[in-house]
Amino acid sequence: MANADVRSRRRRGTILAGAIFLGLIGLQAVSMSAPITPGAARGVEIVRMAGFCALVVVLALRSTTAFSLVGRNAELDDELSRANRTAAAQAGFLAAMLGGVVALIASLFVALSVTDVLPLVLMLGAFVAAVRFARLEKRGEADA
Amino acid sequence: MPDRGQAERSLVSRLKEVRTAAGLTQAELAERVQVSRKTINTVENGVFIPSTLLALKLAEALGTKVEKLFALE
Numbered sequence: 001m002a003n004a005d006v007r008s009r010r011r012r013g014t015i016l017a018g019a020i021f022l023g024l025i026g027l028q029a030v031s032m033s034a035p036i037t038p039g040a041a042r043g044v045e046i047v048r049m050a051g052f053c054a055l056v057v058v059l060a061l062r063s064t065t066a067f068s069l070v071g072r073n074a075e076l077d078d079e080l081s082r083a084n085r086t087a088a089a090q091a092g093f094l095a096a097m098l099g100g101v102v103a104l105i106a107s108l109f110v111a112l113s114v115t116d117v118l119p120l121v122l123m124l125g126a127f128v129a130a131v132r133f134a135r136l137e138k139r140g141e142a143d144a
Numbered sequence: 145m146p147d148r149g150q151a152e153r154s155l156v157s158r159l160k161e162v163r164t165a166a167g168l169t170q171a172e173l174a175e176r177v178q179v180s181r182k183t184i185n186t187v188e189n190g191v192f193i194p195s196t197l198l199a200l201k202l203a204e205a206l207g208t209k210v211e212k213l214f215a216l217e
Contacts, residue, residue: 004180005171079198080183139191140182 005141008076011062012137018059019130025052026123052119060126063133064089084136092129099124154217159202160188162213166206176205 041049061067064085066077099121106112163173163184170184177198186192187202194202203210 004174005182008180008182076180078179078183079195080180080186080192083192137182140180140186 004076008081008137009141011076012134012141015059015063015130016134018055018062019127019134022055022059022123022130023127025055026120026127053122056122056126059130060092063126063130064092080140081137084133087136088129088133091132092125095128096121096125155190155193156215156217157188157190157213158215159184159213162206162208163188168206173202173205177201 066082066085100117103112103117103121107117163170168176170181170188174181174184178201179198183192183194183198187194187198199210199214203213206213
């Protein structure tokens with residue numbers, strides 16, 4: 001089980017790094033995004049959006065389900081991890097909902113397009129879920 | 145009518161005492177019940193309340209009864 005500890009720490013680190021990366025992308029999108037013309041998206045915009053969506057989906061799956069690209073590991077899917085994932089999913093869901101509500105209210109005052117709002121709502125949900133999961137997993141890592 | 149004080153009672157874990165008395169490390173106990181060491185650690189610290197199934201497995205692995213491992217405050 002010592003290897004499980006190492007793998008668990010590695011998983012937590014990967015998820016946290018992914019969350020930070022996603023957060024940076026989100027901030028960059030807020031400050032530098034140019035409107036995408038519907039039906040005439042450039043290749044670079046399609047690639048950027050595909051990369052963003054892939055990161056959001058992988059991060060959300062990694063922090064709220066037992067999903068893994070390299071096969072499920074039973075040692076990393078025990079009762080504590082499942083409970084932590086449930087709590088992380090709850091936090092991510094609430095964050096995404098609140099983000100949506102804030103965007104809806106903001107749309108009363110400023111013009112917002114789907115491409116302005118959705119990436120941020122998705123990013124917020126996945127980011128909060130990932131950070132929450134990483135924090136909960138860290139609780140059990142103290143030495144015996 | 146449920147008693148409010150009764151509803152707020154929490155779980156006290158004696159897992160660490162029993163495990164130490166049995167001469168097992170967290171990692172060894174974790175391996176016996178097929179969970180991660182983190183799970184044992186958080187149960188011992190009272191951070192995580194185990195399911196009935198895990199509580200029974202822990203008791204069995206330590207050769208004792210669930211009531212000896214956990215009690216209501």
